Amino acid sequence: MASSTISAPARTGADRTPWTAVALRARSAVRAGARETARVIRPVTWVLIAVTAGLWIAGELLGWWELVVAAVVLSVILVVCALMLIGRTAYEIGLDLTRDRVVVGERAVGALTLTNAGGRAIRPSRVVLPVGAGRGVFDVPRLGAEQSVEELFAIPTSRRGVLPVGPVSVVRGDPLGLFERVARRDEPVDLFVHPKTVTFGGQTLGFMRDLDGLPTADLAPDDVSFHALREYQPGDDLRHVHWRSTARTGQMMVRQYEQTRRSHFVIGLSTLAADYRVPDEFELAISVAGSLGLRALRDSRQVDVHVPGRTLPAATGKRLLDSLAALGHSRARDGRVEDLAGAVAAAVPLASVVVLVCGSSVDAARLRAACARLPFGTRVLAVRAQDGAAPAMNRIGDASVVTVGALEQVAPALAKVLS
Structure with missing residues (x-):
């Protein structure tokens, strides 16, 4: 009697797709959370976390209650400081530069306006305004609903260049500086610092006569751009006498031209x-x-x-x-x-x-x-x-x-x- 083998149906790519999508979304969420955590925790905080963990381990292994108490105190401090990050920082931010083009040595003056457009108050925070390689820091007080505050600033310009002003960052942290949450707002604005220049008058740039040039306000006895007729003057070239007008007026008339110059x-x-x-x-x-x-x-x-x-x-x-x-x-x-x-x-x-x-x-x-x-x-x-x-x-x-x-x-x- 012949035996038969029954094989299980193979799983297709379509059967694996939902699970793969879930795994990819979970992995993306974990990575995003890790990046956000890394941005929130300051370098000194990582050191403090390592010290706290070391105290917990040493206290348990050595049986020293002093180390355990120190670990508890540090843990409470870390938790309390982390809880201070909770809250809204949804300001409406307006960045206005009086002039976005200045000359080296001039001050660029601007205003930073922050408005709480929500229905609840926003706790005090700090606002960081990057300007080129530097930055300005403003302490923003508690803002109630529909309240706003305006901060004026001046940017000294000692060197020529293009300075990006912004984007504005709203910083929420704790008094000890262990945790810091930064939210970027608004778009950067370019401040052009022009080089110094001088002015000088007169026809100082020089020109050359040219058949394809542009006519100017300077008159000449010989060129290709006809301007008008005038009476003959001693020394004028007889080749430019306009005989038809001379016969009509009874006076010798010559052509006058506008000089054409290459520009x-x-x-x-x-x-x-x-x-x-x-x-x-x-x-x-x-x-x-x-x-x-x-x-x-x-x-x-x-x-x-x-x-x-x-x-x-x-x-x-x-x-x-x-x-x-x-x-x-x-x-x-x-x-x-x-x-x-x-x-x-x-x-x-x-x-x-x-x-x-x-x-x-x-x-x-x-x-x-x-x-x-x-x-x-x-x-x-x-x-x-x-x-x-x-x-x-x-x-x-x-x-x-x-x-x-x-x-x-x-x-x-x-x-x-x-x-």
Whole structure:
């Protein structure tokens, strides 16, 4: 008689899915609880917990009631401090900066408003406001339902940069500092600390006549942008006499033109750390670039600012200063001022004026090599930032080289060279 074997049906993946999902959710909950516990317990508290456990064990093994009493006291303290974390911290937080853009040295003033929008009171707590690498701490009193409190603060700015202000953290803890529960509120706000700049007047940026340029308010006897007719003056070129108007009016009339000028102003700013002997030179170079860019924008010129590897946004004065505020040293291998000049020549071959800004570590030979890479016919100016140096001017080929040692020297030095 043949025997038959009956096998149990195999379990499919669908049969295991519910149990697997439960296990995964449980594991996620355990991990989340462990992370939350680790955030709540301060490092000194872990030490105290270890000491308490050691006292319990030593007291039981050695039979010393003194150790057991000490363990009981420490256990009570830990429990009481942990219970003080219970409670709501659901503030409605408003962070308002009076100005989110300041100049180095100015104070940024703001206000922090906390409101209890719930129906129950919120116990006293602390509020931490991170500002860059530092932070401000505010003690918030007990707030009843619908009550609010406003805290004013001032942020000193001693260095250029972009400082993240926030996010605001509400801290609930105990008087001994054993446990601390932190709840983040609101979103961070960027505070732009712009570099210092100077203003200078006059037509200091220079132009070049160009057929594709923009017409200006300056009149000329010869150009391509016709402006009006005027009476003939001795010395006028007879080629520009308008004979039809002369015949109609009985007086000799000549054409007058508006000068067309190329208005593409380019700044090449070296950000290579090796080009600057001290950090203050780099800050001075950034201030020079910002001052030149703002002047060109006020003159309604097209402005490009090139640094090694990229072009900074410079469509408006605010965007230009924001870009300079966030600028740091370049680590690119092709970040030398010579390579920067070559990149400018390739990107803007029809620029009217190119200003190269660098530090005192760039010698005359390197500047000569950099200027030689710029397009022929472009007016070239090099500005060397040398901390503490007296202003000086010289020429390298067709380029003017200005050395400045302080921001106050920039305006008179550039006015002489570019006028």
